[in-house]
Amino acid sequence: xxxxxxxxxxxxxxxxxxxxxxxxxxxxxxxxxxxxxxxxxxxxxxxxxxxxxxxxxxxxxxxxxxxxxxxxxxxxxxxxxxxxxxxxxxxxxxxxxxxxxxxxxxxxxxxxxxxxxxxxxxx
Numbered sequence: 001x002x003x004x005x006x007x008x009x010x011x012x013x014x015x016x017x018x019x020x021x022x023x024x025x026x027x028x029x030x031x032x033x034x035x036x037x038x039x040x041x042x043x044x045x046x047x048x049x050x051x052x053x054x055x056x057x058x059x060x061x062x063x064x065x066x067x068x069x070x071x072x073x074x075x076x077x078x079x080x081x082x083x084x085x086x087x088x089x090x091x092x093x094x095x096x097x098x099x100x101x102x103x104x105x106x107x108x109x110x111x112x113x114x115x116x117x118x119x120x121x122x123x
Contacts, residue, residue, distance in 0.1 A: 025107060033101070085106065
């Protein structure tokens with residue numbers, strides 16, 4: 001009887017370890033601000049990383065080492081689409097004469113490199 005109870009406990013514990021499904025996609029957010037006074041536009045990408053005080057999340061061009069400048073949110077969205085990111089949702093917020101655009105994107109894991117998958121799953 002004790003042996004049967006022990007086997008049952010082991011089986012139930014092993015089933016609970018597989019209960020959480022692995023994520024199938026990574027998510028990111030493009031945050032763009034547009035100033036109505038001088039029509040300047042800035043876009044930052046949030047991949048869920050920690051941001052230190054007074055740092056920015058601008059994408060850096062691998063060949064030049066300089067931040068990538070986008071002309072509009074659609075320009076930033078097209079750039080991310082070329083990197084296999086898919087559009088999910090968009091919303092805007094207006095704060096003190098500035099419009100802040102938020103675009104939510106996802107990238108299926110079959111498009112992610114193995115290092116990207118490991119980094120996402122470790123968080």
